[in-house]
Amino acid sequence: MRIPLSWMREWVDLPVDATLDHVHAALVKVGLEEEDVHEFGVSGPIVVGTVVEFVEEPQSNGKTIRWCQVDVGEGEPRGIVCGAGNFFVGDKVVVTLPGAMLPGPFPIAARKTYGHVSDGMIASTKELGLGEEHDGILRLAEWDIDAAPGTDALALLGLDDAAVEVNVTPDRGYAFSIRGIAREYSHATGAAFRDPAQGVAVEDGTGFSVAVSDDAPIRGRVGCSVFVTRTVRGIDPTRPTPAWMRARLMLAGIRSISLTVDITNYVMLELGQPLHGYDLAKLTGGITVRRATAGEKLRTLDDQERTLDAEDLLITDESGPIGLAGVMGGASTEISDSTVDVLIEAANFDPVSIARSARRHRLPSEASRRFERGVDPLVARAAAARVVELLVELGGGAPDPLGSVLDETAPRASIALSVDAPAKLVGVDYGRDTVIETLRTIGAEVEGDGDQLAVTPPTWRPDLTDAPTLIEEVARIAGYDRIPSVLPVAPPGRGLSRAQRLRRQAAQGLADAGGVEVLAYPFVSRTTHERFTPGTPAVTVANALDAEVPLLRRTLLPGLIDIARRNLGRGLTDLALFEVGTVFLPEAAEAGATTTTPAGAERPTDDVLAELDAAIPPQSWRVAALALGDAVAKQPGSAAVPAGIADALDAARVTARSVGVELTVTAGTHPALHPGRTAILLVGGEPVGVAGELLPAIAAELDLPRVVALAELDLDRLIAAGDSDLVARPIGTRSAATQDLSLVVDRHIAAADVLTVVAEGAGELLEHIRLVDDYRGPGVDDGRKSLTFALRVRAADRTLTAAEATEAKLAGVALASERFGATL
């Protein structure tokens, strides 16, 4: 809402020197957030001038300019070059003199042009920022303005005014009016407020037939509760909108259209009541407010033919629909530049009905914005009367008795409020008098002698519905700055949950190990989904921002790949990325979905809550890592180490270690990974993840290097598998013996399997075993390989002899040779 200060000043005592900042600061205090300021950006000297004479001078570029002598009240006229041809000798015009500033900013100076020194400029409406007209300069006679040459045109045209803009929260529709803002300014500062609705002499019309016939109320609310009409006849359609009204409308963000339309907009801005004018001559019979029938058509004022929905509320006459109630009028009864008789509508419509229609037809209008938030039902008659007043005063029309008053507004019930309730909720002891006084200040009626008050909110405050809403008013008007600061003492907590702590550790571990954490969007394309998780159901976003990526991810890998591509595109070629994030794992399309939603404000039963939870697809925490380029860059004295499956496995192991789990690794497959370089990661024999290298064909298609190492782990399962109650082993302090062991086995046998068997055979003396070499070549038969293990054996209670150590090793050899045909 934009509020010209001159307009506000009419209804509340603004200090003479009030600045835009002052008004903003006052309004912010009562909850109207500062949005912007609006000024014409025009400064003087800009004065009225009389064209004394002019000579037309054709130019070589085909234009004809006028060399004018203009009297600006200085005795001698000034010579001014003007390119427009729409004025006559004797016309009063607006002259911007050297030193003036027009919006742009466009400074005016005496300058040489077309062979003359132009000592100023004759301005058009557009140049002054008062409209879009650009067919020549502004002739003041057209705006019914006559003033002596030299008169300050800024004040004359309202160009010295400025507006503040505030953001109006959805609960306070009344603040979409000068009336509401002036009242709020008064609340903020104590300045005297005069209600513009009280100043209007209300007269009601009769004899115009209006009926409301809502056979399908939305959410049980009849669409229209108030419908007031008034008539003015004999308006002179040539009368201009006065400059002051035009300036105020401009500042308020509304374009001037015609006097009649401008007046309805002006009164709407002042009182908050949307108004509509019909060309009475184009109306057929009386008005019925009803719901549309599906498929019915209406051509609206913006000349769009709209197909209506059965929920749309219509204004109709005997010809059919003539307006989309509370949203936009119809073209068939539109006020034109020949309209002389006008029927004014001031109605009140159900906010939900209007909001739905405005949204459905994508037609947010000044009217719908107000109705959605709630309009004072009592202001309709005053608003209609005010329009009549202005049409008579400015348009030369005559009031006509034809009209109607339909008012089905239910009286407001009072709200019970304990005098001490504000103190109990806000923490400030306001006292009985302040509570009552504040509520009366905002327009409520307060009754009750004791501690229990009965508060009837004002008609313009549909948002005040229960005690806390009244308490907010008390706190708001008294000022939120009065609320003290008290730190509450929570009962002792237990810190992070185990899962929360371990998720942090996993992320920290991967970062310590060189990974850079990223947070990818969870949206993926169907192609990506099929590539990484073929044949699985996915959650589909019904209204995706980008229709190309409508699915929710089942894996973090594509997100990492996208981010890697972006980094590569920016010349960052060595990458180690990781993400800790959630995936969405619907088990089957819509299994267990419920289609009902319980109401708010009451606790659903446990069964219903369980049903809601069952309808939500499982979501699980994952960790994924990606590496490409060099894992270790080339440096003095050391060669580069290219990234590969080793980095994927390392990331997986780091993650597992970070959450207290050991992974075992086995060869496997994954639809998007290299068939010979894919490891399935297991805990307790159950798969918990995968590590490997991206299928080179995919890498090529995505312009990635051939080797992209990828790993992904189910973090929830990993954490669940961890042993939080480890029984610590005693640490043996006796001397250890180390033994190396080389075994030759068939190449297809996994080294990890051999290691496991050697360890099993070596028995409990074996403390540690590690693969140190995998040799294939001369000295080893084709199809075989030599695996070298380093063993460390130790007994808890004695120093082992060399013979005992060798015996343990040979036991391992024996088992390996039995299982795999391993030879020494």
Add this chain to the structure above:
Amino acid sequence: MSDPSPITEQAVAQAVEAALADISAAGDSAALKAARSAHTAEHSPLAKLNGAIRDLPGDQKAAAGKLVGQARGRVNQALAAQEGVVLVAEENARLESEAVDVTAVPSRRTVGARHPLSLLMERMSDVFLGMGWEVAEGPELEHEWFNFDALNTDPDHPARSEQDTFYIEPTSSHLVLRTQTSPVQIRSLLTRDLPVYVVSPGRVFRKDELDATHTPVFHQLEGIAIDKGLTMAHLRGTLEHLARAMFGEGAQIRLRPNFFPFTEPSAEMDVWQPNAKGGARWVEWGGCGMVNRNVLRSAGIDPDEYQGFAFGMGIERTLQFRNEMNDMRDMVEGDIRFSQQFGMVV
């Protein structure tokens, strides 16, 4: 008449002199080893003289023994002394040869970086953990009841429109990508014992195109405290505590009236950022208020017995004004340079 004794003072002195000369000339371990061998080993002059003692008449043995013994002592002493000198010199030479350019030593491990949004969420959560609050979590893909209805959001509230909220197919399933972490508050109230003091950090979704100031996927930290006798003063106290932990002791909280369906009274909160780069300033930080009675009723809590407050702030927004970031896209694109400049600390 026997032969004159070969163990003359002159002979001993000669042998000692020759030995000492060689020893002091030995500049490295090898030369020293040669000198040791030449002057103390089996066939060295002093060894020979020593051997000759045994052939002397009994009455001369003692004097000769003393003479040769002292000589050998001097030589051994000189050897030991020179050995010390040589070893030090040799070690020094070795150290010198081992010197490297410490500014060019290869790095075996690189350290990565956490995402600053994650770190900020953890840091803010830690402030509450320190006060005894707990961290609550809930699903990102949520049922509409938890995201809207239970939070007193009218069925026709504009936030529920398809322009603002991501809905899931089929829309009759009433599933949404949560638009706030507040559904976690409802879940906490439904499942935890009262009193409840929890914060819920996490990812939320709104249908905004990505630009310098918007992202459809962002993060929030919300908190809720429900107890007996909590007031807006406790709300302010809690926020001020957080503000001081995050922005320094001089931080303050300013509340301005606002409207949210799930709180009444409601407030917009500004934080006084005392150490802002461009000078201390007020910055819009988030929304808050006293939990609406209907929200408590949705969780089966008697609003006449329990009341409390809730608040929420954007993590991206916090990072933006705290670290003077102009473009939201830097936070979501995953450019490693962005996280790397923060490293492990936010």
